[in-house]
Amino acid sequence: MAGPVVVIVGAQWGDEAKGRVVDLLASRAGMVVRYQGGPNAGHTVINARGTFKLHLVPAGILTPQVTSVIGNGVVIDPRGLLGELEMLRGAGVTTEGRLIVSDRAHVIMPYHRLLDTLDEEERGGARIGTTGRGIGPAYMDKVARRGIVMGDLLYNDLLVEKVRANVARVNRQLTTLYGRQDTLDADALVEELHGAARHLAPYIADSRAAIQAAIAAGWPVILEGAQGALLDVDFGTYPYVTSSSPAAGGACIGSGIAPTQITRTVGVYKAYCTRVGGGPFPTEMAEEMGNRVRTLGNEFGTTTGRPRRCGWFDAVAARYSASLNGFSSMAVTHLDVYDTLDSVRICTAYRINGELVETMPSMPHLLDLAQPVYEEVPGWQASTVHARQYSDLPTNAQRYLRRLEEVTGIPTSVITVGPERDEALVLQDLLAPA
Ligand code: IMP
Numbered sequence: 001m002a003g004p005v006v007v008i009v010g011a012q013w014g015d016e017a018k019g020r021v022v023d024l025l026a027s028r029a030g031m032v033v034r035y036q037g038g039p040n041a042g043h044t045v046i047n048a049r050g051t052f053k054l055h056l057v058p059a060g061i062l063t064p065q066v067t068s069v070i071g072n073g074v075v076i077d078p079r080g081l082l083g084e085l086e087m088l089r090g091a092g093v094t095t096e097g098r099l100i101v102s103d104r105a106h107v108i109m110p111y112h113r114l115l116d117t118l119d120e121e122e123r124g125g126a127r128i129g130t131t132g133r134g135i136g137p138a139y140m141d142k143v144a145r146r147g148i149v150m151g152d153l154l155y156n157d158l159l160v161e162k163v164r165a166n167v168a169r170v171n172r173q174l175t176t177l178y179g180r181q182d183t184l185d186a187d188a189l190v191e192e193l194h195g196a197a198r199h200l201a202p203y204i205a206d207s208r209a210a211i212q213a214a215i216a217a218g219w220p221v222i223l224e225g226a227q228g229a230l231l232d233v234d235f236g237t238y239p240y241v242t243s244s245s246p247a248a249g250g251a252c253i254g255s256g257i258a259p260t261q262i263t264r265t266v267g268v269y270k271a272y273c274t275r276v277g278g279g280p281f282p283t284e285m286a287e288e289m290g291n292r293v294r295t296l297g298n299e300f301g302t303t304t305g306r307p308r309r310c311g312w313f314d315a316v317a318a319r320y321s322a323s324l325n326g327f328s329s330m331a332v333t334h335l336d337v338y339d340t341l342d343s344v345r346i347c348t349a350y351r352i353n354g355e356l357v358e359t360m361p362s363m364p365h366l367l368d369l370a371q372p373v374y375e376e377v378p379g380w381q382a383s384t385v386h387a388r389q390y391s392d393l394p395t396n397a398q399r400y401l402r403r404l405e406e407v408t409g410i411p412t413s414v415i416t417v418g419p420e421r422d423e424a425l426v427l428q429d430l431l432a433p434a
Contacts, residue, residue, distance in 0.1 A: 003030065003219045004263040006430050007251045008331075010228030011267035011321040013275040014246075015301075015308060017333040018268045019043025019059040021414055022224045024424055028431050030219025031067045032060025033211060035254030036244035037226030038075035038108060038138065040131040042302025047421045049091055053302050056081050058224050061093060067214065069207050072104035073244065073254020075138040076150060077113075078196035085199075101200065102207035103151030107193075109163075111170045111184055112137040118178050128240055129277025131303050139243035141166070150204050153197035163190050208256030215261060220431040223251045229267075229321045237364040240279025248325040263434040266413060267327035269318060269404070271335045272344075273311040276301050280367035283311035283347045297337040312345040312374065315407035320360035322408050329413035329428060332401060336417045341379040344400065347372040348407060377403060384417040388425060 006025070010016045022032060023045045039055040045062055046052075052062060056076060060066035070076060085095050112134030119136070120127045130136060141147040146166060152159045167186035174180045215221055227246040230236045235247055244250065248265045252258065272293060275281045285293060290310045293299065299308035322330075338344055350357045350370035361367060380394035387393045393401070393415075405412055413428035 001218055001433065002215050002261070003217070003221055004431055004433055005215060005221045005223065005257060005261050007223040007225065007248050007262055007265045009225040009248050009251075009265060009267055009325050009327070010246055011269045011318065011325070011327070011330065012228045012273050012314075013230045013281075014226075014228040015274055015276065015299075016228060016268040016270050017416060018225055019045050019054065020333065020416060020419075021266070021268050021331045022059040022222055023047065023062060023421065024414065024426065025222055025430055026060045026063035026066050028220060029060060029063070029066055029222045030217075031069060031211065031214045031221045032058040033069040033071050033207075033221065033223050033255050034058045034074050034226060035071045035223050035251045036073040036246055037242065038133060038135050039077050039080045040133045040135045040242065040303060041226035043224075043226075044302055046419050049093070052088075052091070055084060055303060057084050057088065057095075057099065060222065060224070061088060061095065061099065067098055067100065067210070069100045069211060069255075070102060070105060071207055071211075071255040072102040073250060074102070075106045075108050075135060075142070075244075076101065077108040077133065078153070078193065078200060082196055082199055096202065099203050100205050100207050100210050101150055101203040103149060103154070103204050104207070105150045106138055106142045106147040107150060107152070108134040108138040109148065109166070109189065110192075111167070112141070115170070115173075127278060129279075131301075133303070136243040150200070153193060154201060154204060159193060160190055163193070211255055211257060215257075223255060223257070225251065229325055230317060235324050237279045237367060240277065240364070264328045264430060265326055266329055266331055266430060267322060267325055267410065268331045268333060269313075269408075270333050271313065271338055271400075271404075272297075273314050273317070274299050274308040275311070276304070276306055276308050280364060280370070281309055281311055282350055282367055282370040282372050283314040285310050285312060293337060296340070297334055312347055312372070313404065314347045314372070315404075316347060316350055316358060316360055318404075318408045322410050327410050329430070330404075330408065330410050331414035331416070332404060332412055333416040335397065335401075335415055336384045336423075338379060338400075339383055339385075340381060342381060343376050343379050345374040345376050346403060346407060347374055349373040385423055387417055390425060390427065
């Protein structure tokens with residue numbers, strides 16, 4: 001019988017602790033697959049071996065029996081990937097034979113990082129606030145059908161030809177559009193890719209075929225989203241979005257799984273909201289509360305170290321995300337961050353130009369005008385960190401969680417109450433057969 005396929009999606013603006021949820025489930029999984037994004041992601045996992053900050057390699061690598069896959073929808077910086085593999089090896093984690101890198105995944109070239117920075121500079125005050133990792137320009141080349149894929153690293157003539165053509169184009173762009181004198185040397189870039197290819201070649205393969213074989217063999221497969229649905233290039237707060245499709249729909253295209261093969265889709269929601277970079281954020285907290293939650297939740301970017309903007313739980317955005325992704329359940333993370341607050345807020349609607357709005361406007365600029373309508377609920381002022389069953393949670397924490405279920409319309413399957421692997425409540429068997 002085909003194995004269950006579970007998609008773990010960030011339900012807000014990223015940093016919801018998806019890696020942590022994947023790590024919780026991984027002990028019973030056969031394969032964990034990243035399907036989009038790149039080293040803009042930062043998945044922190046804390047376990048007995050230490051604290052791991054992963055940017056490209058799926059969190060499944062930390063569980064011995066799991067095969068990890070970097071799918072075709074991901075963009076890969078070969079140097080960054082090598083660094084991550086070295087870090088894992090240094091911590092005693094074997095990667096040989098346990099990691100497949102899609103030959104179709106696109107390469108982030110050094111000029112993509114440069115163009116990311118130059119593009120942001122050009123935008124001035126309207127900058128997106130990207131992670132500067134070259135994500136947007138790499139996806140631009142993919143869509144423009146001139147991208148270099150990981151499989152090209154295995155075919156020298158093809159690689160040289162593609163790098164030369166791309167570098168000639170980028171050099172024209174640098175001198176004419178950005179007025180720069182310094183240009184890039186194609187041969188040096190090829191040399192660098194050769195170096196990376198020597199180490200990465202054993203990992204590069206047709207990942208779609210491997211994923212299909214795993215499903216056919218009955219292995220439970222987890223698809224690990226990066227960023228969040230509200231950063232989706234189509235359905236997020238455009239243009240303040242990333243350049244890929246973190247939404248559940250992206251999981252199919254980014255891995256080569258058919259929609260009918262997906263068993264469950266789990267939305268990961270923080271008990272509050274955060275956002276990094278620019279863009280509308282209707283429930284952003286006032287400075288004092290924002291600082292307090294940022295400190296309590298250690299809300300600083302894993303990839304860039306930037307302080308994250310903190311906000312109250314936004315049920316309008318949460319419902320939108322649930323509908324967009326078809327979540328079968330939600331994982332509520334960082335509940336413990338609220339442990340010391342005397343009351344907490346949930347935004348149940350927006351007021352836009354005097355009108356009460358309960359659904360997400362399709363034109364994101366309207367979000368700039370959105371005034372949140374809050375309901376205030378009592379806090380629990382007690383530690384949740386030792387709770388392992390629902391009944392262990394303080395009554396007001398249970399009330400808050402029930403209210404989140406009511407306002408989103410989806411049941412809770414996982415709750416995390418601390419950063420350690422066991423500081424969590426698993427309420428549903430997410431890897432059960434369909
Ligand atoms: P990019 O993905 O680097 O192009 O950045 C585009 C937007 O997505 C910026 O607002 C980033 O802060 C945001 N972003 C990208 N990756 C992440 C992530 O992993 N967590 C949270 N925000 C992210």
